[in-house]
Amino acid sequence: xxxxxxxxxxxxxxxxxxxxxxxxxxxxxxxANPLIFFLMVxxxxxxxxxxxxxxxxxxxxGVLWVxxxxxxxxxxxxxxxxxxxxxxxxxxxxxxxxxGYLVLTKVLVHWLVTGVPLTLLAPVLGVMLQLPVEGxxxxxxxxxxxxxxxxxxxxxxxxxxxxxxxxxLLLSLVIMPFYVPVLIFGSGAVxxxxxxxxxxxxxxxxxxxxxxxxxxxxxxxxxxLKISVRA
Amino acid sequence: xxxxxTQPHPVARQPETRVPILEFKNFICERDGQALFRPLxxxxxxxxxxxxxxxxxxxxxxxLRAVCGLFDDWSGELFWQGQATRTPGYEMCSNLLYLGHQxxxxxxxxxxxxxxxFFGSHGRAFPGQVSEALAQVGLSGYEDVFCHQMSxxxxxxxxxxxxxxxxxxxxxxxxxFTAIDRAGVRNLETLIQRHTSKGGLxxxxxxxxxxxxxxxxxxxxxxxxxxx
Numbered sequence: 001x002x003x004x005x006x007x008x009x010x011x012x013x014x015x016x017x018x019x020x021x022x023x024x025x026x027x028x029x030x031x032a033n034p035l036i037f038f039l040m041v042x043x044x045x046x047x048x049x050x051x052x053x054x055x056x057x058x059x060x061x062g063v064l065w066v067x068x069x070x071x072x073x074x075x076x077x078x079x080x081x082x083x084x085x086x087x088x089x090x091x092x093x094x095x096x097x098x099x100g101y102l103v104l105t106k107v108l109v110h111w112l113v114t115g116v117p118l119t120l121l122a123p124v125l126g127v128m129l130q131l132p133v134e135g136x137x138x139x140x141x142x143x144x145x146x147x148x149x150x151x152x153x154x155x156x157x158x159x160x161x162x163x164x165x166x167x168x169l170l171l172s173l174v175i176m177p178f179y180v181p182v183l184i185f186g187s188g189a190v191x192x193x194x195x196x197x198x199x200x201x202x203x204x205x206x207x208x209x210x211x212x213x214x215x216x217x218x219x220x221x222x223x224x225l226k227i228s229v230r231a
Numbered sequence: 232x233x234x235x236x237t238q239p240h241p242v243a244r245q246p247e248t249r250v251p252i253l254e255f256k257n258f259i260c261e262r263d264g265q266a267l268f269r270p271l272x273x274x275x276x277x278x279x280x281x282x283x284x285x286x287x288x289x290x291x292x293x294x295l296r297a298v299c300g301l302f303d304d305w306s307g308e309l310f311w312q313g314q315a316t317r318t319p320g321y322e323m324c325s326n327l328l329y330l331g332h333q334x335x336x337x338x339x340x341x342x343x344x345x346x347x348x349f350f351g352s353h354g355r356a357f358p359g360q361v362s363e364a365l366a367q368v369g370l371s372g373y374e375d376v377f378c379h380q381m382s383x384x385x386x387x388x389x390x391x392x393x394x395x396x397x398x399x400x401x402x403x404x405x406x407x408f409t410a411i412d413r414a415g416v417r418n419l420e421t422l423i424q425r426h427t428s429k430g431g432l433x434x435x436x437x438x439x440x441x442x443x444x445x446x447x448x449x450x451x452x453x454x455x456x457x458x459x
Binding site for chain 2: 008012015083087088092094095096102229231
């Protein structure tokens, strides 16, 4: 049996997934950061704008979505940074396995430790913002699907800027335009639900965007990482 | 050594072809449009041990990175088993072990987790036992110690433990002796010698005198005079 035959992509993916999860749960501060940001802003909004329930109920869908988006953005800068600094990224690029799939495990874990907790926290914060009762289910569904897209898009930006010393600002500028449609359809779905309209179309578009990015992002991230490593 | 693979390397198992593993023709690395060294022309066959030498800033690291496909700005030709390549393909990658300045050891993982991930990311099961591999580099009992609790030398040793169990034929080692104590250096030299005698290929840079037989020296000479 030659060496090439004994290699397995499945094993590589499992090894990556395991490693990322272990690392994520060893850095508990990074884990809590986006959630605390989310909580903080939602606490400040009634204090800063208005405590009037009708007013809060009207802005709640948009506010929750915008903050979830910014919280995701906050967590992205470090996504590839430590791997880049300690040489793990080079080793990953040198792996005979396709880099796009290998980094997809990183993105998946990023979504699991930011997108999913944000989604679960959102209904609680919805109560604080007087979100009408019709909106909760759609808020959770739209965030669950939408944060997946946000993680994928953000990873492309993080991969492009990882080699730069001050990539944080550039990262935001690069990915902001691609976040806009996700935000529009996400908060649109919640608004529609509150007003009693159908939400199927918006949710379908969110799922379609997720699937689209899921196909494109592995290639884009792999390409961007190779550029960053080879610079 | 129990964990070491005693079979000849797959790349070395082709005596009839006589094609060198790696061949360089007019190979130059560039930075900002400036060639770093005079064009290189040489070829490497199984069993070769090559030391890339040159003063600081001569482009040794850049050269090694270019061979691995981690540096793009080079011209000339690079042949992998007779085929011109720009970046290493699947076959070369699965036969290549690169150890750079940053060894790719994650501080928040333990020594064992780091080693498991390294082979796992290539799609391999860990060859042999982690405890034996760590014992080879003098880290027995350190399997479950976090790498951020280790000294710089110990972290390098975790990375070096890959060499003791890897079945890769080509080793590209950038300053492998950095932060390693004298006994460790001797140990590593023995390992390198054994690897080449089995038909492996080693390309390394170091500023230490090597106590090894059959070292081929490739000197990187600056293309132009250094600016005053």
